[in-house]
Amino acid sequence: MIRVHNLTKRFGHLTAVDNLTFEVKEGEIFSLLGPNGAGKTTTISILATLLLPTSGEAWIDGYSILQRPLEVRRLIGVVPQEIALYQDLSGYENLWFWGQMYGLRGAELRQRIRMTLEQVGLDEKAHHKVRTYSGGMKRRLNLAAGLLHHPRVLFLDEPTVGIDPQSRRAILDFVKSLNREGMTILYTTHYMEEAQELSHRVGIMDHGRLIALGTQSALLQQAGEHDTLVLSFENDLKPQPPLEVLRHLSEVINVSREGDRIKVLTTAPEEVLPHLVTVCLEHGVRIRSVEVIEPNLETVFLKLTGRALRD
């Protein structure tokens, strides 16, 4: 359904998207997982025909994004990362306008608006100006405006950023139900949990490159039998244990810092732990707690890049 071939986008000297190649099958939820600045939004903007790629090509349902942009736009729906709504129109008016722009009319449009507003839980606020909405409500309306016309392919760019857990839950469930109805979805996020919960396949992006691609189990296998030890400290990392020393302990694959915690990727947590404690004590750092995390997508990212997804 979506085919991306050697896609590259440069902004001056910065390569935002670097030689990206992947495919999304019809009816699939495909997630692009990556930290800030990985190039997720740029990729979506190119696929949605908003930006021209520097080189490479992509097709949506066989239509080239370069040669047939208008056909592509008829097939897709986009939920942009930034809230893109008219603040002085009501929720209903916004949906009416965007629905019209996607060619919906009359009774069908009204029916869709009512239904979608209900699905995103905004029916009571429908006739208030968007200006008066809370952040989470705006996010949900932003989502509604992108899928009102039931596109065959939906691009969702970090639709859950900065909202409360309930709204997030509602959005994730909604996305799943849309997919069950046959919508192909390209979802970007930097929340490992979301990618894990939603997607059939995941592409991990970093610095514009796709560094891993596959089903979750395949990616986890790639990470091997590695566990992660998360250490947190008394007196918040002052003084600091030297990451280099930790990294050179045997059985340690990678070490990274995330906030005031340290993550250690290891093949044998039981053997490594006593060494870690010794090193920390030698450097005058007191460990407050240790947590062992089973392999997940985050571990994969950590192993591939040596960094945490969020830092």
Add this chain to the structure above:
Amino acid sequence: MRRILLIALKDLLLILRDRSMVLMILIGPFLLTFGMGLISGRMGGGVSQSSGPRDIPVAIVNQDGQMLGNALVNVLSSPELAVLLEPVLVPDVETAKQQVEADQVAAAIIVPTGFTQSLIPLAKEWQAWSPSSSSNLAIQIYANPGRPNSVAIIESIVREFLFRVEKGRVLGLTAITPLVTAGAIQSTQAEEIGRALGESLARANDAKDLMQVAITEGGLTPSHEVDVMSSLAPGMALLFLMFTATYGARSLLVERRQQTLQRLMMTPTSPIQILLGKGFGVYLSGVLQQLVLIGTSTWLFSLNWGDALGVIALILCAALAAVGWGLLVAAWARTPAQVASAGSALMLLFGLLGGSFVDLSSMPSPVYVLSRVTPNAWGLDGYAILAGGGSLSQIGQPLLALILMGVSLIVFAGVILMHSRHFTQA
């Protein structure tokens, strides 16, 4: 076509929900009335009858000593009026009055201290300034009852001078004040604009022209009422039209900033449709504003704009030209704030250049030629023809000029925007 219309109507709706925009649209006509009420009461004393003497001795007391006072002195002592007048500068009012009483002069013209400032406020006064609060400082003419004819001539010259200053001032200030209040320009900027306005007002009083007035009007007691109406209102209307158009074009950059432009670009709508839709939205708001302004002024003050069809055609064409300028500003600018400030600057510049504030007929010909780039100049021509009893068929030239201006500017701005990465590439 449907998409263009949808975008335009959406924009019109947003404009109508924008308080400062509605204020400008609705307040225009009221400022206009206000302005009308202000033109008067700047001159006290004086008697008038008729005949045609020469070398009239006149005493001038310039207590003001500033821009406008000096301008009046310059005009009265200019070589063009030398045949007619023999002015003497007198340091104080008492001396001047003694000269009148001793029949040495036909009249004494007294420009009071602070006269210039009562007309053009300083920076710090802008916030609190309102057209009505300006004091009643008036130029006094102390007349010699023994020389009624000479007095009449002096009076008509001074009156014409004041009328021109007043007209420009009222237009200028009513245009600037809302901008200051709305925060679109700083009060220091306003002072500069005010000073520039004052200087051009002072310059606009061409002495040759005033003599003409003196000769034709000398002796009569002309009522300026009708004149004021018909010369002030179209200038005002066109001034507000330029404001609406440039302010409206701001929405192009606002949409880019709030990401809705990007969202529009991802719907099955072409950039040209989007651009036309946005332009049409601004156009509709301009037309609406002109209809409100002209409609209310006709209805409330029984102002006669002339042939209705002609007026409507002129509104439609002038709005097109104004939208062209608005889009050009939007194509040049990078932020909404830039559009707002460049837009108000353009509006005032065009007001000055296009004859909204000062009468262009007395200007040297390069200025006249330059004025033709403004919708204001062509619009004023059209309204003048209509007010003089002309019909639709007689305003063909201004209409054509406005259409050409509008279409070419829109195409030009469109080409710039289409090639601008800022418009098409996120």
